[in-house]
Amino acid sequence: MTTAILVKDLTKKFNDLVAVNHISFEIEQGEIFGLLGPNGAGKTTTLSMLATMQKPTSGLATIQGKNVEKDEDGVRKAIGIVFQDQSLDEELTAGENMDFHGRLYRIPTEIRKQRIDELLRLVELHERKNDIVKTFSGGMRRRLEIARGLLHHPSVLFLDEPTLGLDPQTRNHLWQYIATLSKEKNISIILTTHYMEEADRLCDRIAIIDHGTIIALDTPENLKNGIGGDIITISTPEFEKASKILTEPWITNLEIYNDEVRISLQNAEQHISEVITALNQYQIPVTSVSIHKPTLEDVFLSYTGKKIRDEETDKKETMRVHHRMVRH
Numbered sequence: 538m539t540t541a542i543l544v545k546d547l548t549k550k551f552n553d554l555v556a557v558n559h560i561s562f563e564i565e566q567g568e569i570f571g572l573l574g575p576n577g578a579g580k581t582t583t584l585s586m587l588a589t590m591q592k593p594t595s596g597l598a599t600i601q602g603k604n605v606e607k608d609e610d611g612v613r614k615a616i617g618i619v620f621q622d623q624s625l626d627e628e629l630t631a632g633e634n635m636d637f638h639g640r641l642y643r644i645p646t647e648i649r650k651q652r653i654d655e656l657l658r659l660v661e662l663h664e665r666k667n668d669i670v671k672t673f674s675g676g677m678r679r680r681l682e683i684a685r686g687l688l689h690h691p692s693v694l695f696l697d698e699p700t701l702g703l704d705p706q707t708r709n710h711l712w713q714y715i716a717t718l719s720k721e722k723n724i725s726i727i728l729t730t731h732y733m734e735e736a737d738r739l740c741d742r743i744a745i746i747d748h749g750t751i752i753a754l755d756t757p758e759n760l761k762n763g764i765g766g767d768i769i770t771i772s773t774p775e776f777e778k779a780s781k782i783l784t785e786p787w788i789t790n791l792e793i794y795n796d797e798v799r800i801s802l803q804n805a806e807q808h809i810s811e812v813i814t815a816l817n818q819y820q821i822p823v824t825s826v827s828i829h830k831p832t833l834e835d836v837f838l839s840y841t842g843k844k845i846r847d848e849e850t851d852k853k854e855t856m857r858v859h860h861r862m863v864r865h
């Protein structure tokens with residue numbers, strides 16, 4: 538295994554604000570690695586430091602062994618970047634946008650032409666090569682940006698929120714491209730996202746990041762298995778009372794989130810009737826009950842006591858979150 542990206546104790550401060558706080562990880566060649574976290578968690582700042590666009594306050598980062606502070610040119614040659622801000626020229630055609638980028642990287646004319654055709658085919662835009670970008674949909678623009686990011690044959694690709702604002706179908710489509718790319722070209726991909734499903738479907742490993750710190754790092758499977766089996770969610774106005782009576786030994790964890798009691802357990806189907814019976818016995822009104830397999834949302838909730846989307850949907854939402862670890 539070859540290390541493509543090495544990050545050690547990387548930190549970025551903006552005056553008093555610690556945007557990235559002593560994070561460390563390694564990414565192998567060919568791996569798809571996700572930085573998953575809510576808005577403001579420090580994902581973009583991390584990518585910007587790795588892409589030599591911002592100087593770290595302290596710590597070390599290397600891309601293909603090249604130090605991001607000491608060998609900016611070396612790092613830039615090794616990486617392709619697709620950041621959040623749209624950076625295509627709307628008035629130029631797809632081919633012209635690619636060509637312009639190729640010239641910036643001084644790729645010789647013949648090779649440039651060849652690669653432009655190859656990459657536009659890869660992202661299924663070859664037929665639209667001579668159309669101006671203004672006429673492209675959001676998904677087509679993203680695909681073109683990805684193709685452009687690959688023109689100088691980088692071995693590492695940075696994708697900042699690659700499917701932000703795209704509809705579910707286009708998002709799915711793009712995930713397939715990204716997965717194919719990494720496999721066929723053995724490119725390491727580091728992407729940021731706050732879409733759980735994106736991280737789950739695409740990434741070999743995920744670092745969950747919150748307030749500039751990595752709070753969990755593993756494969757999606759291991760992260761979800763770490764929750765401890767299935768989850769039963771009970772909505773009830775009497776969530777405090779419910780949490781006190783649910784003390785069976787097969788409950789591995791219990792949390793209250795807003796007016797929901799969430800219990801983790803193995804084989805939820807076998808125990809659901811006991812849960813309902815116990816709540817009935819104590820005359821606890823139940824609005825709804827559901828069983829589901831753990832998702833990355835549950836992992837995030839379990840580590841932080843909050844949902845990943847909360848900050849996005851309503852920053853002022855107040856939450857009452859209690860954590861109560863129960864016996865194993």
Ligand SMILES: Nc1ncnc2c1ncn2[C@@H]1O[C@H](COP(=O)(O)OP(=O)(O)OP(=O)(O)O)[C@@H](O)[C@H]1O
Pocket residue numbers: 551554556574575576577578579580581582583729731
């Ligand atoms: N140039 C800057 N000056 C001051 N503060 C900044 C700057 N860039 C980012 N920050 C702050 O650093 C923190 C991390 O921001 P960052 O953009 O890295 O988060 P993020 O996880 O990428 O979120 P998003 O998904 O919203 O981009 C935030 O509190 C942000 O306001």
